[in-house]
Amino acid sequence: MRLTVIAKAAGITAATALLTVGTLAQAQASPSAGYIGDGYANNSHGVWCVQHLVNDVASAKGKGRPLAEDGLWGPNTKSWVTWYQGASGHGLSKDGIVGKGTGGWLLLDGDSYYGGYNYCYNYVPSYF
Template identity: 55%
Template sequence: MVALLGMASAAQAKPGLPWIQYAVPNPHGVWCVQLAVNNLAQAHGLGRPLAQDGQFGKGTYDWVAWFQSTTHLPVDHIVGPKTGDQVLKYDGSYYGGHNYCYNYVPSTS
């Protein structure tokens, strides 16, 4: 029974979340990505370059690549689980465990 409790308490990514990328609708997830990019860009003295509008357009596409490069991830312009982990790290108070952005951003945990 202890083993089952340990397994139940292990963090898991929310199942079934699509990767966030161009032409795949997920406005809440895109908004979380835009928030995280803006937070990291601001920390690097670059201001807040993206409108947080939930639309994955050219600006978001380009800034996801910058975000991936800056967080030492392979650049593919797609927010999969590894990039999602970094998004959840930089999205500020909207994460706070498994809260708002966790429900929309793919992650490994």
């Protein structure tokens, strides 16, 4: 009987810890990421995510992984964002800026480990 009480107490403590960690993780999530591109305040996480997700799409289309995933916005990253905007088939404006439309589609078209509602969701602008 004493072991049952100890086991229940341990279970309650573990559940409380998990809820606390989940709440802290949600509190740290960015409610809306800013645009990424020339003239915007780029953050290295957001740029890295764009580079990674564009590489995913390029690789799936037989283009290899053309971008260095270094978190630095530059002409090569902009050029491949423009390529993605034209090659995606989503009717995106080919302006080289990752706004909510381009960002949202990148999150959906890239890998599910970083895309979707996972890591990059906090750093790439989107409508969802």
